[in-house]
Amino acid sequence: MTGERMSRRVLVTGLSTYWGGRLAQALEQDPEIETVIGIDRRPPKVPLERTEFVQVSDSHSLIRRIVEAAEIDTVVDTRLVVDSIVTTPRRAHENNVIGTMNVLAACGGADSPVRKVVFKSSAHYYGAHQDDPAFFTEDLRRPHPARVPIERDVVEAEAAVRDFAAKHPDTIVTVLRFANGLGPSVTTSHTRYLALPVVPTILGFDPRCQFIHEDDLANCLEHAVRHDLHGIFNCAADGVLALSEVLDLLGKTNLPVLPPVATGLVTGQLRRFGLHLAPEMLGLLRYGRGLDNRRFKATGFRYRYTTRETVLKLREHHRLHPLMRRSGSSYRYEAAVEEFLRFSPSVRHDNASPGLGRVTGRQLAELRRAIELLEGEGSPGNLAPGEQRSESGPRAVARAAAAPAGYDDLDAEEVIALLPSLRPADLAALREHEAAHAARDSVLHAIDGLLASAR
Amino acid sequence: MAEPTRTPLRPPELRATDVLAPDRDPGHAAPQALRELLPAIETERQIDDWGRSERVEAAFDRWLVDPFYKLWFRCEVEGVEHIPSHGGALLVSNHSGALPPDAAMIAKAIKEEHPRPRPLNLTVEHFFKGYPGFSMLLPKIGAVPAHPANVHRLLCDEQQLVLVFPEGRKGTEKLYKDRYRLRRFGRGGFVAAAMRARAPIVPVAVIGAEEAMPIFAHIKPLQRLTGLLYTPLTPAFPHLGPLGLLAYLPAKFKIRFLEPVRTDEMEGEPWEDPGLVQTVAEEVRDRIQTEVLDMVGKRRSVWFG
Numbered sequence: 085m086t087g088e089r090m091s092r093r094v095l096v097t098g099l100s101t102y103w104g105g106r107l108a109q110a111l112e113q114d115p116e117i118e119t120v121i122g123i124d125r126r127p128p129k130v131p132l133e134r135t136e137f138v139q140v141s142d143s144h145s146l147i148r149r150i151v152e153a154a155e156i157d158t159v160v161d162t163r164l165v166v167d168s169i170v171t172t173p174r175r176a177h178e179n180n181v182i183g184t185m186n187v188l189a190a191c192g193g194a195d196s197p198v199r200k201v202v203f204k205s206s207a208h209y210y211g212a213h214q215d216d217p218a219f220f221t222e223d224l225r226r227p228h229p230a231r232v233p234i235e236r237d238v239v240e241a242e243a244a245v246r247d248f249a250a251k252h253p254d255t256i257v258t259v260l261r262f263a264n265g266l267g268p269s270v271t272t273s274h275t276r277y278l279a280l281p282v283v284p285t286i287l288g289f290d291p292r293c294q295f296i297h298e299d300d301l302a303n304c305l306e307h308a309v310r311h312d313l314h315g316i317f318n319c320a321a322d323g324v325l326a327l328s329e330v331l332d333l334l335g336k337t338n339l340p341v342l343p344p345v346a347t348g349l350v351t352g353q354l355r356r357f358g359l360h361l362a363p364e365m366l367g368l369l370r371y372g373r374g375l376d377n378r379r380f381k382a383t384g385f386r387y388r389y390t391t392r393e394t395v396l397k398l399r400e401h402h403r404l405h406p407l408m409r410r411s412g413s414s415y416r417y418e419a420a421v422e423e424f425l426r427f428s429p430s431v432r433h434d435n436a437s438p439g440l441g442r443v444t445g446r447q448l449a450e451l452r453r454a455i456e457l458l459e460g461e462g463s464p465g466n467l468a469p470g471e472q473r474s475e476s477g478p479r480a481v482a483r484a485a486a487a488p489a490g491y492d493d494l495d496a497e498e499v500i501a502l503l504p505s506l507r508p509a510d511l512a513a514l515r516e517h518e519a520a521h522a523a524r525d526s527v528l529h530a531i532d533g534l535l536a537s538a539r
Numbered sequence: 540m541a542e543p544t545r546t547p548l549r550p551p552e553l554r555a556t557d558v559l560a561p562d563r564d565p566g567h568a569a570p571q572a573l574r575e576l577l578p579a580i581e582t583e584r585q586i587d588d589w590g591r592s593e594r595v596e597a598a599f600d601r602w603l604v605d606p607f608y609k610l611w612f613r614c615e616v617e618g619v620e621h622i623p624s625h626g627g628a629l630l631v632s633n634h635s636g637a638l639p640p641d642a643a644m645i646a647k648a649i650k651e652e653h654p655r656p657r658p659l660n661l662t663v664e665h666f667f668k669g670y671p672g673f674s675m676l677l678p679k680i681g682a683v684p685a686h687p688a689n690v691h692r693l694l695c696d697e698q699q700l701v702l703v704f705p706e707g708r709k710g711t712e713k714l715y716k717d718r719y720r721l722r723r724f725g726r727g728g729f730v731a732a733a734m735r736a737r738a739p740i741v742p743v744a745v746i747g748a749e750e751a752m753p754i755f756a757h758i759k760p761l762q763r764l765t766g767l768l769y770t771p772l773t774p775a776f777p778h779l780g781p782l783g784l785l786a787y788l789p790a791k792f793k794i795r796f797l798e799p800v801r802t803d804e805m806e807g808e809p810w811e812d813p814g815l816v817q818t819v820a821e822e823v824r825d826r827i828q829t830e831v832l833d834m835v836g837k838r839r840s841v842w843f844g
């Protein structure tokens with residue numbers, strides 16, 4: 085795409101949501117992203133390395149000050165509530181409609197530094213009706229006006245985004261309409277519904293369902309940040325399953341006890357017995373919904389999981405969850421600790437650099453040994469500056485040949501994770517070695533990026 | 540990751556710019572490129588993305604359609620070579636019978652007679668998606684709601700056969716005295732859909748269905764009670780109960796596939812021209828009507844053909 089990698093200073097709204105947290109985690113791993121700032125009313129629920137959190141309500145003047153002060157070029161709005169189990173309809177409306185207005189107001193203006201807005205929307209935009217097409221494409225509209233509060237919110241919020249896009253033709257506005265997310269870490273009305281021991285369905289109906297895995301969901305957002313995609317995109321995993329098929333895969337008993345008439349009335353009564361079926365789910369349980377995800381795939385994105393694999397992952401989680409329950413580590417945000425870790429001069433950032441946790445100690449030792457070997461032969465201390473410059477070609481090859489085999493065993497991803505901890509001189513040496521040996525494009529690219537930013 | 544279990548499709552080497560039109564409107568460009576991005580088929584699944592179930596369809600075929608096709612209606616098929624053996628094609632047929640057996644018989648005829656049998660997708664009214672029971676069963680045996688977007692996806696993207704009945708319920712609810720007189724062909728939406736997908740239109744003439752389940756009258760109060768599209772008075776319904784709708788009389792069925800109307804040779808965007816669309820729709824209707832009358836005129840007996 086044109087102008088790749090122009091997003092360097094990113095603001096994530098809704099940092100305390102699962103998606104906001106995941107996106108910030110992904111972005112801060114990338115050395116080319118200079119700044120990640122997260123805002124929300126509540127503190128984040130996931131550990132973050134260098135993302136800065138600002139606790140702020142959806143007030144546009146405050147957000148605007150943050151945007152302008154930090155010269156934010158990309159705003160990712162993950163704040164939309166698309167599930168009625170999250171909060172009350174009134175609060176959801178406040179957040180979805182008024183909040184969106186405020187965030188957009190903060191991004192607008194003649195001298196705004198924002199050049200891209202990514203808006204996380206939902207397939208609830210389309211609703212679920214009798215006369216729906218089997219696969220919604222992005223230009224199709226819902227056949228009837230929305231009645232369910234959440235759907236109404238999504239439609240209104242998207243209308244605001246559309247207005248914003250029309251008024252700011254130079255700003256790239258990406259709207260991602262996500263299918264229902266599913267995965268071990270998210271709690272939605274769907275995950276709760278599918279976790280029931282016996283799953284009630286509507287008698288005489290077997291709707292088609294489509295989901296998206298939580299990892300894919302986070303990746304979609306990241307993809308939209310990294311590429312300039314103007315327009316609306318459906319994000320849903322490949323494949324549309326019948327509800328009976330989903331329950332079959334999960335090994336659940338299908339209990340068609342909800343009556344086809346007055347379903348809403350009955351589910352209202354069932355709430356007394358602790359069974360909460362969200363109002364926006366009733367249409368899906370009756371008519372189902374399918375999305376055409378090809379436009380987003382055409383931008384180069386590939387889903388990791390199909391809908392079927394997403395459901396199988398959920399089954400794995402259902403099976404393991406009872407065993408793992410107690411070992412779960414819960415992260416708690418402590419403002420003072422986070423501040424200390426980020427800004428105190430005593431913290432050794434070399435050791436706490438992002439991504440180190442993913443590499444094993446053995447691999448780390450191998451890499452260090454490789455670097456030391458390279459340094460020992462060509463460190464600036466032993467050579468006169470002129471000498472070093474003149475003999476770069478043949479010496480470099482000789483040095484590279486001497487590097488231990490351990491380095492080449494490392495995955496590209498692991499090497500990239502280690503790079504930020506190296507000094508520029510080491511980086512240059514490593515680049516020569518890499519170019520002479522494995523010549524992995526991703527590694528070379530990452531080193532070049534780091535060298536450029538060091539200069 | 541269950542990656543290897545997916546049917547491998549060639550990862551398309553295309554960049555966003557190939558698909559997204561330069562005017563930043565990705566929707567209308569390069570159907571070829573978008574076709575390659577259709578989801579791969581997961582071989583472990585028995586239900587496809589439209590909700591069609593191999594198992595239910597096979598059982599339906601074995602226990603219901605096959606006996607009816609071979610023994611009861613003794614279908615006779617002509618012109619099956621007019622159905623292309625690859626690429627999308629839109630089949631257009633006349634429609635009759637209270638619980639119309641013609642769709643199933645046409646699908647079965649292709650399965651039995653065509654040198655390269657292909658599944659046929661029947662389009663049905665949206666009404667059935669909202670009616671308990673039908674909503675569950677119909678998609679499993681290959682029925683899709685008659686939405687223009689559905690027809691387009693099947694014809695253009697998935698290159699499949701689609702059967703439409705432009706008469707719709709006007710055809711099936713007509714009384715016995717009006718038999719073999721085709722109703723209005725909708726608003727020509729089916730022609731526009733075929734033109735958009737550049738798929739040929741194959742007209743189909745069917746006789747026998749009118750006599751298999753003649754409708755003598757409509758029972759309004761019962762319709763209001765059940766919420767169905769219509770409740771006909773037939774030789775066996777409603778006095779023999781709901782199963783009476785399956786009590787077809789053994790009329791001889793004749794299916795004739797006619798020469799296709801090509802839409803891919805038309806210049807520009809013919810679907811934008813309502814006059815042309817209506818003309819083609821009328822033409823198709825007239826050909827089917829002529830053919831139906833011809834077949835009815837030539838047959839010697841309703842029951843023995």
